[in-house]
Amino acid sequence: MEIKSALIQEYFKGLTEKQVSQFDQLYDLYSFWNAQINVISRKDIEELYERHILHSLGIAKFCTFKPGERVLDVGTGGGFPGIPLAILFPDTQFHLVDSIGKKIKVVTEVAEALGLTNVKASHLRAEQVTDKYDFVVSRAVTRLIDFYPWIKDKFNKESKNAIPNGILYLKGGDLAEEIAESRLKAQLYPLSEYFKEDFFETKYVVYIPG
Numbered sequence: 734m735e736i737k738s739a740l741i742q743e744y745f746k747g748l749t750e751k752q753v754s755q756f757d758q759l760y761d762l763y764s765f766w767n768a769q770i771n772v773i774s775r776k777d778i779e780e781l782y783e784r785h786i787l788h789s790l791g792i793a794k795f796c797t798f799k800p801g802e803r804v805l806d807v808g809t810g811g812g813f814p815g816i817p818l819a820i821l822f823p824d825t826q827f828h829l830v831d832s833i834g835k836k837i838k839v840v841t842e843v844a845e846a847l848g849l850t851n852v853k854a855s856h857l858r859a860e861q862v863t864d865k866y867d868f869v870v871s872r873a874v875t876r877l878i879d880f881y882p883w884i885k886d887k888f889n890k891e892s893k894n895a896i897p898n899g900i901l902y903l904k905g906g907d908l909a910e911e912i913a914e915s916r917l918k919a920q921l922y923p924l925s926e927y928f929k930e931d932f933f934e935t936k937y938v939v940y941i942p943g
């Protein structure tokens with residue numbers, strides 16, 4: 734039988750049986766939910782493991798979240814990058830927010846089906862979130878110049894991690910202009926250093942200390 738999560742296991746060794754089973758279940762869960770509520774491009778479902786799950790986990794190649802850390806996923810859509818990261822880091826607390834309620838319904842259903850107790854999903858705009866976090870993750874929401882003001886006061890002052898608390902944003906393409914315009918001290922980490930698939934050639938984790 735085909736192992737759906739084989740690609741994930743290739744790049745993330747030592748997953749538990751539970752994690753492998755959770756990653757395997759994502760195909761059926763997203764096929765079902767995406768047919769009802771569009772959270773990823775419909776033609777992308779066959780690329781789910783590479784373009785959505787592995788891409789989300791690119792953040793983990795740069796930063797290992799610690800037990801007890803709190804992570805906010807802004808504009809999570811159907812749960813990217815938050816859901817794959819919550820599977821990989823079961824002792825870290827993830828808060829996934831999106832301004833569209835239907836998308837949060839998909840996240841809630843997927844997290845429940847997987848038995849993920851470290852995921853909270855809320856129908857909220859980022860600007861309405863009042864809690865504090867160690868890290869903010871995101872993908873494909875908006876330009877940094879608009880994003881940063883939404884979340885700049887949402888970081889815990891003390892870091893538990895090897896790197897200071899901050900933003901870990903998945904972005905692609907030529908980012909020089911966007912970073913210059915934002916005037917933020919952003920560091921770029923190319924995902925092509927970790928993943929050999931062509932999709933990752935122009936993809937980066939953008940790290941901005943909070």
Ligand SMILES: C[S@@+](CC[C@H](N)C(=O)[O-])C[C@H]1O[C@@H](n2cnc3c(N)ncnc32)[C@H](O)[C@@H]1O
Pocket residue numbers: 772807808809810811812813814830831832833836857858859860871872873874883
């Ligand atoms: C292109 S989708 C990306 C979804 C997901 N991050 C992914 O990569 O698959 C952008 C999402 O950001 C959400 N969004 C936009 N502005 C937002 C805000 N201010 N607060 C929360 N969510 C927001 C939208 O509702 C949408 O679901």
